[in-house]
Amino acid sequence: MRKYFITGLLILVPLAITAWVLNIIISTMDQSLLIVPERWQPRTLIGFDIPGLGTILTVLIVFITGLLTNNLVGNFVVRQWEKLLHRIPVVSSLYGSVKQVSDTLFSDSGNAFRKAVLVPYPHADSRTIAFLTGAPATEVQKHLDGEYISVYVPTTPNPTSGFFLMMPKKDVIELDMSVDAALKYIVSMGVVVPE
Missing domain, CATH: 4.10.280 (MYOD Basic-Helix-Loop-Helix Domain, subunit B)
Structure with a gap:
């Protein structure tokens, strides 16, 4: 029963x-x-x-x-609207941040969450799935020794919170797994195994 x-x-x-x-x-x-x-x-x-x-x-x-x-007229209207929003003190910082994140996530040219990778986390002897988000900023890169990449390590079972890390490229393994499959694997806490 x-x-x-x-x-x-x-x-x-x-x-x-x-x-x-x-x-x-x-x-x-x-x-x-x-x-x-x-x-x-x-x-x-x-x-x-x-x-x-x-x-x-x-x-x-x-x-x-x-x-x-x-189109041309619509782009002009949007630019004028954004100029207006950037002049309002609190709205400017909030709108600017949200706009930058949404442009990165939803644009075709963005690198956010384009690849699932395997990274050493939280220590050198363990591994977790992360998502490639790009390269560290120039100011950060000049303080790093060697080639680094930026990754987002989501938490389980809520992938909307997580950690942004910069790791040596040699320590990151690209996975032959779609971002959707990796997210399902993370959300299910490893129960739903990708094919």
Whole structure:
């Protein structure tokens, strides 16, 4: 009986957690309907809410924003908007930092999380999976002896927190593993082994 119960848990728990996370994401994105005038909201028009309509609206807003800013006029407007934001003291540092990180993570030319690597951590006799993030800054590099690379070592089971390390390139082993597979391996604490 215990075996069947555990088997049931192994099937239902991931499904329930996935449904729960999707529900949180969709209900959060449904809050975007608040920007729509009250008379055009589904509750007013048809008498009830439509789950997921806010998600569709959010995706459309993001897509249209990308479409409009991906031309000469849109680029000009974005540059002027960013100049304005950089003049506001607290907003400037916060927006600048977030913009730099998002540009690095989402741009096609960025190096963030492009490769899974094996590194010695937390000491020389143990290994963990990390992600290649680039090379140390010039100012840092001139104080290092030899060739170094920058890596991000995520924590388990929450990979959004972790450690940024600069390691000798000779100590880093590139893995023949996708970033997605490496993340699954880390989040599952080694239970889900990549193929």
